[in-house]
Amino acid sequence: MKNLFLALTFVFTIVSCGSDQKDSTTEKPSTTASEAPKTSNVLDIKGTDDMKFDKTSFTVKSGEEITLNFTNAGVLPLETMGHNVVVLEKGADVQTFATASAKAKETNYISDLYITDIIAQTKLLGPGESETIKFTLKEPGEYTFICTFPGHWIQMKGIITAI
Ligand SMILES: [Cu+2]
Secondary structure (H helix, E strand, C coil), X not given: CHHHXXXXXXXXXXXXXXXXXXXXXXXXXXXXXXXXXXCCCEEEXXXXXXXXXXXXXXXXXXXCEEEEEEEECCCCCHHHHCECCEEECCCCXXXXXXXXXXXXXXXXXXXXXXXXXXXXXXXXXXXXXXXXXXXXXXXXXXXXXXXXXXXXXCXXXXXXXXX
């Protein structure tokens, strides 16, 4: 009988511990929501053969250096499936920039006409190539990045939010 009582107490303790844990995990989201969004000034982006960036949304701290590591993770040749990352100024007309750049084959699909729209850019990379660039977003806001290889920007487009 005593053993049964002990066993029941044991079970009860486990159950109450378990429910305590549940309570603390359910409280967490409300605490997290009131905090500032998570930022990282290290951006890892891959471009793929299906014309996509693996990540398209980043939050960074403005006024601090950003390290962007870009890899063309595909296997298709540069001539048919090259990728780059071009970070544009806040006010840039993305479509105008992308359309002009798509015609600028001789300058690796970066148009000379809208050079002032560019904050940072990687080279046009072929399969398996990587490049790291560093830059700073001086003001808070949303900055678009695209791949300027012809026809890619509609799918290969993302936003860096600087806070
Ligand atoms: Cu591309």
